[in-house]
Amino acid sequence: MQIRFLNRIKENSLFVICVSVFYLVELTYILTLLYYFGYTSLILSTILYFTLFYFGFLYLAFNFTILWAAIKRNFKLIPSAIRRLMAWLGTFKGGLTLFCMLIIAIIPLLTQNAYYLGSMFIVAMIYTIYAASWDFLAGYTGQVSFGQAAFFGFAGYVTADRILIQNWPWLPSLFFGALIAVLISLIIGIPTLRLKGPYLALGTLSFASILYLLFAMPTILYGSTGLFGVPRLSENVIIEYYIVFIFVIISLTIMKAIGNSKLGTVFKSIRDDETGAEASGIHTTRYKILAFVISAFFAGIAGGFFTMRNTAVSAQIFGTTYSFYPLVMVAIGGIATISGAGVGAFFFIFLIEILRGVADFQWLPAGAADFLDDALIFSVLLILVIRFAGAGVLKSAIERLKNLWDILLGR
Amino acid sequence: MLTDIMQVLVLGSVEGAVYMLIAVGYSLVYGTGGIMNLAHGAFYLIAGYMLYWYLGTLGLFTSVVLALIIVTLIGGISYLALIKPLEKKSQLSVVMVTFAIAFFIEQIVKLGCSILGFEKESTLPNLIEIKGTVSFELFGTIIPYDYVFILIISFLIVSLITLFISKSKLGTSIRAISQDREAATLMGINADRVLMFTVMISAFLAGVAAVIYVPSYPIAPWQGWVILTNSFAVVILGGMGSLPGSVLGAFILSYASHFTRVFIDPAISTLVPMFVIVVMLALRPQGILGKKEID
Amino acid sequence: MLEIRKIYHYYGSAKALEEVNLQVDEKALDAVIGPNGAGKTTLLRVISGLEEPDRGKVIFLGERIDELEPHEIAKKGIAHCPERRKLFYDLSVLENLKMGSFALKDKKKFKELLDFVYETFPRLKERKKQRAGTLSGGEQQMLALARAIMSDPKLLLLDEPSLGLAPKVKAQIFEAIKKIRDEGTTTLLVEQDAVLALNVADYIHVLEEGKIEMRGTKEELVKEPRIKQVYLGI
Numbered sequence: 034m035q036i037r038f039l040n041r042i043k044e045n046s047l048f049v050i051c052v053s054v055f056y057l058v059e060l061t062y063i064l065t066l067l068y069y070f071g072y073t074s075l076i077l078s079t080i081l082y083f084t085l086f087y088f089g090f091l092y093l094a095f096n097f098t099i100l101w102a103a104i105k106r107n108f109k110l111i112p113s114a115i116r117r118l119m120a121w122l123g124t125f126k127g128g129l130t131l132f133c134m135l136i137i138a139i140i141p142l143l144t145q146n147a148y149y150l151g152s153m154f155i156v157a158m159i160y161t162i163y164a165a166s167w168d169f170l171a172g173y174t175g176q177v178s179f180g181q182a183a184f185f186g187f188a189g190y191v192t193a194d195r196i197l198i199q200n201w202p203w204l205p206s207l208f209f210g211a212l213i214a215v216l217i218s219l220i221i222g223i224p225t226l227r228l229k230g231p232y233l234a235l236g237t238l239s240f241a242s243i244l245y246l247l248f249a250m251p252t253i254l255y256g257s258t259g260l261f262g263v264p265r266l267s268e269n270v271i272i273e274y275y276i277v278f279i280f281v282i283i284s285l286t287i288m289k290a291i292g293n294s295k296l297g298t299v300f301k302s303i304r305d306d307e308t309g310a311e312a313s314g315i316h317t318t319r320y321k322i323l324a325f326v327i328s329a330f331f332a333g334i335a336g337g338f339f340t341m342r343n344t345a346v347s348a349q350i351f352g353t354t355y356s357f358y359p360l361v362m363v364a365i366g367g368i369a370t371i372s373g374a375g376v377g378a379f380f381f382i383f384l385i386e387i388l389r390g391v392a393d394f395q396w397l398p399a400g401a402a403d404f405l406d407d408a409l410i411f412s413v414l415l416i417l418v419i420r421f422a423g424a425g426v427l428k429s430a431i432e433r434l435k436n437l438w439d440i441l442l443g444r
Numbered sequence: 445m446l447t448d449i450m451q452v453l454v455l456g457s458v459e460g461a462v463y464m465l466i467a468v469g470y471s472l473v474y475g476t477g478g479i480m481n482l483a484h485g486a487f488y489l490i491a492g493y494m495l496y497w498y499l500g501t502l503g504l505f506t507s508v509v510l511a512l513i514i515v516t517l518i519g520g521i522s523y524l525a526l527i528k529p530l531e532k533k534s535q536l537s538v539v540m541v542t543f544a545i546a547f548f549i550e551q552i553v554k555l556g557c558s559i560l561g562f563e564k565e566s567t568l569p570n571l572i573e574i575k576g577t578v579s580f581e582l583f584g585t586i587i588p589y590d591y592v593f594i595l596i597i598s599f600l601i602v603s604l605i606t607l608f609i610s611k612s613k614l615g616t617s618i619r620a621i622s623q624d625r626e627a628a629t630l631m632g633i634n635a636d637r638v639l640m641f642t643v644m645i646s647a648f649l650a651g652v653a654a655v656i657y658v659p660s661y662p663i664a665p666w667q668g669w670v671i672l673t674n675s676f677a678v679v680i681l682g683g684m685g686s687l688p689g690s691v692l693g694a695f696i697l698s699y700a701s702h703f704t705r706v707f708i709d710p711a712i713s714t715l716v717p718m719f720v721i722v723v724m725l726a727l728r729p730q731g732i733l734g735k736k737e738i739d
Numbered sequence: 740m741l742e743i744r745k746i747y748h749y750y751g752s753a754k755a756l757e758e759v760n761l762q763v764d765e766k767a768l769d770a771v772i773g774p775n776g777a778g779k780t781t782l783l784r785v786i787s788g789l790e791e792p793d794r795g796k797v798i799f800l801g802e803r804i805d806e807l808e809p810h811e812i813a814k815k816g817i818a819h820c821p822e823r824r825k826l827f828y829d830l831s832v833l834e835n836l837k838m839g840s841f842a843l844k845d846k847k848k849f850k851e852l853l854d855f856v857y858e859t860f861p862r863l864k865e866r867k868k869q870r871a872g873t874l875s876g877g878e879q880q881m882l883a884l885a886r887a888i889m890s891d892p893k894l895l896l897l898d899e900p901s902l903g904l905a906p907k908v909k910a911q912i913f914e915a916i917k918k919i920r921d922e923g924t925t926t927l928l929v930e931q932d933a934v935l936a937l938n939v940a941d942y943i944h945v946l947e948e949g950k951i952e953m954r955g956t957k958e959e960l961v962k963e964p965r966i967k968q969v970y971l972g973i
């Protein structure tokens with residue numbers, strides 16, 4: 034086992050270079066932390082980072098070959114993939130997706146209102162990536178994370194830290210944040226995903242609630258106020274809009290493509306019958322961890338964007354609310370669809386807006402409007418959807434729409 | 445030094461007793477029906493808040509009884525209306541719905557505070573306020589009588605529950621279901637109904653924990669999740685579904701986190717439950733006393 | 740007493756039972772024999788409600804029971820002694836027996852049944868405080884059988900009671916089965932060991948690939964060349 038593992042590392046000289054660079058960067062990071070925050074933070078960060086990195090890199094090394102083979106295979110498939118994409122755009126669902134994308138793409142031409150563009154559309158797009166990351170894991174492999182906020186938030190903190198304290202540009206900060214999210218996902222993933230049953234749910238939930246307590250402490254980890262004054266992607270909200278838009282398209286395409294690839298088939302076979310998949314020779318733990326890592330990566334990307342959008346990050350980001358959001362969005366949009374996450378996220382944002390509008394109207398009995406809490410309404414919504422419509426609300430609505438479309442076309 | 449040790453012992457025992465109540469209920473439901481109830485911390489939360497809301501107007505006795513009755517009913521209703529219908533569908537939706545219930549209860553608690561005009565985070569007056577003798581001194585440490593009361597009540601209740609499960613007919617059928625649910629139904633046992641009882645018992649235990657602990661410890665809406673995390677750590681430490689394991693795990697975890705808090709660092713002490721979960725799952729997923737092999 | 744009409748059952752798309760008709764008369768001992776995977780266990784599971792048949796009816800004492808829950812069917816007086824025993828291994832022998840009589844309200848009847856069980860299986864009496872998991876294979880099968888009759892059933896379903904037992908123990912178990920029948924309990928026995936089944940049963944149904952291929956008394960069946968060849972190895 035040891036020897037095989039070492040051989041694999043040797044095979045990937047690229048990988049070794051990555052690891053070395055990473056360690057150097059990290060060493061400087063820890064020294065900076067020591068300089069700024071002193072002793073407690075040093076203990077914490079050393080424990081945290083070194084366990085993370087040792088666990089993380091060992092595991093990445095194991096999985097690197099799988100991932101690399103998948104990437105190589107998918108490169109070869111590009112021409113045929115393009116052909117299939119064109120064919121797909123001709124179908125109802127493909128057309129609908131294209132149509133929605135075009136609408137979102139031209140929104141900035143219709144309104145330059147910074148509130149609509151920034152606080153609604155950009156946030157909805159960020160939530161789209163976030164919810165899709167959750168759906169990727171739950172929908173394809175059947176593993177649920179109730180602490181997705183751990184990756185969202187951690188990446189948010191790291192991104193903010195890189196930009197503010199290290200003066201890095203936003204793009205490497207964003208990816209660095211996502212990479213850290215990947216590493217912490219390994220800490221939870223390795224012990225919990227080895228086991229069958231909802232242990233991941235338990236591990237992620239606990240991890241997020243403990244991060245909440247840790248980051249809320251006044252003296253360590255940037256204190257209870259968190260980090261603020263993070264610059265936005267751009268002064269110009271339209272530029273910001275399109276950057277996030279491009280990231281949404283890329284992220285969702287990648288997740289969807291993995292879902293439709295051979296790797297995705299393996300994930301789904303684990304979801305449908307884990308024991309059976311194991312019996313047919315699939316190393317289920319490894320694939321579950323791979324899916325978890327990918328999910329954490331995209332949650333991290335979303336978290337980075339979210340922090341830059343809000344220009345601040347605090348311990349609140351680890352609250353259960355943020356772990357809860359993707360569940361609601363995916364429940365609305367339909368599980369195992371990835372694009373449903375987008376539908377759910379936009380629906381969610383607009384519903385909040387409408388609810389606030391209702392609250393403004395004051396036609397409700399005096400005072401009642403104050404109690405119209407979004408989170409309350411969404412928790413009821415989630416309970417109802419899980420109980421009565423397992424496949425998601427909008428998925429069946431879209432099916433109906435498709436039938437209607439077929440009838441109109443006389444098919 | 446001595447006072448430090450006393451602090452660890454006293455606070456550790458009190459918190460351990462409370463976690464014992466919470467974890468025994470959690471473990472009971474998991475052991476019997478394989479239900480991972482993420483709303484368990486929320487049961488604690490709602491009972492604690494009900495006491496907090498009613499105490500001023502209804503008096504101690506009525507508010508305690510009312511809080512316990514309501515939380516037990518909430519447990520039963522959650523099972524009947526949401527968990528049971530989903531159990532036949534998939535394990536995943538059960539876990540998700542309990543998460544949603546927990547989130548819902550948290551919001552209800554916040555809403556209740558704003559409707560009734562209470563602070564969301566608060567401390568309550570101690571339960572026992574006999575004139576002049578609210579506390580006594582032991583080795584230079586002042587110990588409120590409430591702590592003694594907490595210890596007595598929790599051990600009493602856990603003993604009663606253990607007795608009930610090992611001796612009564614319903615208790616035996618709970619154990620039968622936990623070992624082989626299908627065979628139990630062949631004996632004419634209505635497993636759904638028995639499971640409803642276990643969820644109600646577990647909600648009741650969480651309620652008792654809240655009622656005795658909330659007066660000595662600040663309360664906040666996010667606490668449900670911390671309680672839940674700690675119960676995970678306890679049951680993983682002691683062994684999922686093992687009641688003696690839960691008792692043992694509760695005290696180990698509690699002493700460990702108070703020890704780290706007093707002698708090392710409060711920040712590290714926050715990490716103790718997570719550390720326990722990760723290390724136990726990595727090294728011995730069946731827990732200290734668990735014997736069933738988890739694959 | 741028990742009547743099964745045109746039962747079909749599928750696991751997913753795999754067929755397990757196809758148009759099975761079967762009737763068991765009051766106080767009779769019927770046996771179903773057939774090779775591994777024929778659908779014998781499925782048949783019993785359908786009767787006791789553990790599986791819902793895709794089509795067909797199960798009628799017990801003139802009443803349709805195929806839509807009832809297993810625990811309701813158990814309360815109607817059908818005791819199912821499942822394949823591989825499925826005891827409550829962490830419960831004591833006595834507790835297992837008590838669980839067996841869970842649906843029984845009559846305290847006096849319970850005493851009588853317990854005496855009957857202890858008389859039939861003295862070994863169980865000796866070990867009544869012991870955990871069921873610590874018993875030997877034969878003792879466990881005795882306990883499973885005893886647990887099933889503790890509910891004072893009108894109909895007893897037995898799924899391969901001889902599975903994995905030494906010949907001497909098998910004989911002991913079948914003695915007990917005969918004794919239970921003589922007490923007046925209607926029994927439907929499922930067995931792979933055709934010789935044993937033929938010797939004990941009044942009427943035998945042959946189930947192959949989900950279909951009843953043949954049925955008759957012992958005398959009728961032993962004349963069939965196919966039975967001789969496949970099941971009796973003559």
Ligand SMILES: Nc1ncnc2c1ncn2[C@@H]1O[C@H](COP(=O)(O)OP(=O)(O)O)[C@@H](O)[C@H]1O
Nearest residue numbers: 750753754755774775776777778779780781782
């Ligand atoms: N739970 C199940 N899921 C899928 N197929 C099953 C299941 N149980 C039994 N089968 C299939 O149904 C058929 C009948 O099985 P069974 O009733 O156990 O036969 P027998 O008891 O006669 O050996 C077999 O082909 C078996 O593989």
Ligand SMILES: [Mg+2]
Nearest residue numbers: 779780781822
């Ligand atoms: Mg069988």
